[in-house]
Amino acid sequence: xxxxxxxxxxxxxxxxxxxxxxxxxxxxxxxxxxxxxxxxxxxxxxxxxxxxxxxxxxxxxxxxxxxxxxxxxxxxxxxxxxxxxxxxxxxxxxxxxxxxxxxxxxxxxxxxxxxxxxxxxxxxxxxxxxxxxxxxxxxxxxxxxxxxxxxxxxxxxxxxxxxxxxxxxxxxxxxxxxxxxxxxxxxxxxxxxxxxxxxxxxxxxxxxxxxx
Amino acid sequence: xxxxxxxxxxxxxxxxxxxxxxxxxxxxxxxxxxxxxxxxxxxxxxxxxxxxxxxxxxxxxxxxxxxxxxxxxxxxxxxxxxxxxxxxxxxxxxxxxxxxxxxxxxxxxxxxxxxxxxxxxxxxxxxxxxxxxxxxxxxxxxxxxxxxxxxxxxxxxxxxxxxxxxxxxxxxxxxxxxxxxxxxxxxxxxxxxxxxxxxxxxxxxxxxxxxxxxxxxxxxxxxxxxxxxxxxxxxxxxxxxxxxxxxxxxxxxxxxxxxxxxxxxxxxxxxxxxxxxxxxxxxxxxxxxxxxxxxxxxxxxxxxxxxxxxxxxxxxxxxxxxxxxxxxxxxxxxxxxx
Numbered sequence: 059x060x061x062x063x064x065x066x067x068x069x070x071x072x073x074x075x076x077x078x079x080x081x082x083x084x085x086x087x088x089x090x091x092x093x094x095x096x097x098x099x100x101x102x103x104x105x106x107x108x109x110x111x112x113x114x115x116x117x118x119x120x121x122x123x124x125x126x127x128x129x130x131x132x133x134x135x136x137x138x139x140x141x142x143x144x145x146x147x148x149x150x151x152x153x154x155x156x157x158x159x160x161x162x163x164x165x166x167x168x169x170x171x172x173x174x175x176x177x178x179x180x181x182x183x184x185x186x187x188x189x190x191x192x193x194x195x196x197x198x199x200x201x202x203x204x205x206x207x208x209x210x211x212x213x214x215x216x217x218x219x220x221x222x223x224x225x226x227x228x229x230x231x232x233x234x235x236x237x238x239x240x241x242x243x244x245x246x247x248x249x250x251x252x253x254x255x256x257x258x259x260x261x262x263x264x265x266x267x268x269x270x
Numbered sequence: 271x272x273x274x275x276x277x278x279x280x281x282x283x284x285x286x287x288x289x290x291x292x293x294x295x296x297x298x299x300x301x302x303x304x305x306x307x308x309x310x311x312x313x314x315x316x317x318x319x320x321x322x323x324x325x326x327x328x329x330x331x332x333x334x335x336x337x338x339x340x341x342x343x344x345x346x347x348x349x350x351x352x353x354x355x356x357x358x359x360x361x362x363x364x365x366x367x368x369x370x371x372x373x374x375x376x377x378x379x380x381x382x383x384x385x386x387x388x389x390x391x392x393x394x395x396x397x398x399x400x401x402x403x404x405x406x407x408x409x410x411x412x413x414x415x416x417x418x419x420x421x422x423x424x425x426x427x428x429x430x431x432x433x434x435x436x437x438x439x440x441x442x443x444x445x446x447x448x449x450x451x452x453x454x455x456x457x458x459x460x461x462x463x464x465x466x467x468x469x470x471x472x473x474x475x476x477x478x479x480x481x482x483x484x485x486x487x488x489x490x491x492x493x494x495x496x497x498x499x500x501x502x503x504x505x506x507x508x509x510x511x512x513x514x515x516x517x518x519x520x521x522x523x524x525x526x527x528x529x530x531x532x533x534x535x536x537x538x539x540x541x542x543x544x545x546x547x548x549x550x551x552x553x554x555x556x557x558x559x560x561x562x563x564x565x566x567x568x569x570x571x572x573x574x575x576x577x578x579x580x581x582x583x584x585x586x587x588x589x590x591x592x593x594x595x596x597x598x599x600x601x602x603x604x605x606x607x608x
Contacts, residue, residue: 134358142356143387
């Protein structure tokens, strides 16, 4: 039960997330076209390409905190729109929570993700049910917390988190948007899956894949 | 048969529109300085020490807002985002650091989710980095959007232009940051706007109209990025459309207690002859409602690319705001008394 998240797995996480947004770029943009401004796939692809250029360079930061902070700053300066500050804040707060921990055990990973999601939710002033990224991320953190409480270990805990995120994403479809540009549509926003919840699910799934 | 849509615009590569447009701004306006790396427009000659600095910014495509309002009497710097996309915090931090003269900086932000979050992060970062005293005013004057906790709130539109002029004059004459911030909030609170679209706009990178609007319909309550309005209606005459602009604005705020400043704004694709015709209709309605227009502006000031249409902004002003409105201003977009 001494599994912990390594620096190589953090890098693998970012790479897997980049691959996922590339693969599903058109889908994310399509979801966004229905209730937003049709740029979510494009913007995230641009941001994660910039992140990976940083990660693949020679001066990649060598601690979890410094890597996550650099990722956050890169996303903030390259993604734009609302997703940039939201994902940027997620990584910056996760970095602060990681602090100078030598090893990221399940408890520490939970603390990191929880801080990131709380930061993101507070940046967007969003709660569960508003039809946002938080609808995928908050249940994911809860699922990981439950797993850590049971002593399930990191891979199983993150797998449960990924499942919970996907369920949260699906649950956004019937909701009426209360935040962001989609909220101008009122009830016309129902019947569409939230693009932010979709990309946030990919972020959690990528982490589960990286430690599997 | 499917054909590639022709994008009939004066552009080269759609991806280069902003960068190339900023090069033209620099060539046309030696009184401005353009930081191409950060996409910031500055005054060529910075203000003296001890003056509060004003920064605004937002997605491009609303010209002359915001870069066209940089200059003595208005903004100190404007951060340009991609078309209809918020600029990023690193741009705003750079602009804030460069224009601060030790008296603090006011960020003027239109209430759009992306703009608000990016400016919020920039304010935190600038305060953490350099200890710059950053204050923020968020405009939210579009009465087309229901103002409730269940939406992102009203959009910031036309009152932003009036605010940048009035508050810019206050900063220019040396008012301190507290006074400038409080004036900005009063201007924001006193402004209401309503817009209609006759056609959609076309974002260069998208290459096709943002929304479909039948030939004989108008979008009532449209946003400045072509966001949906309150409803669609059959196209009628200008006097009826004027009523659809004036009525919701007057229903939302009392403009009979003092001087009013009015902006009849074109969305970019409507000629001045029609804007003046509309202004004539609007003033007739305002007069019969007992609204005294002390000052007005008619023209394209906060546009939506090539969208045809117009918006009306009324500001419930006071004598102080009217005095500051009349103060000299020298920018590409507004110039008098200088």
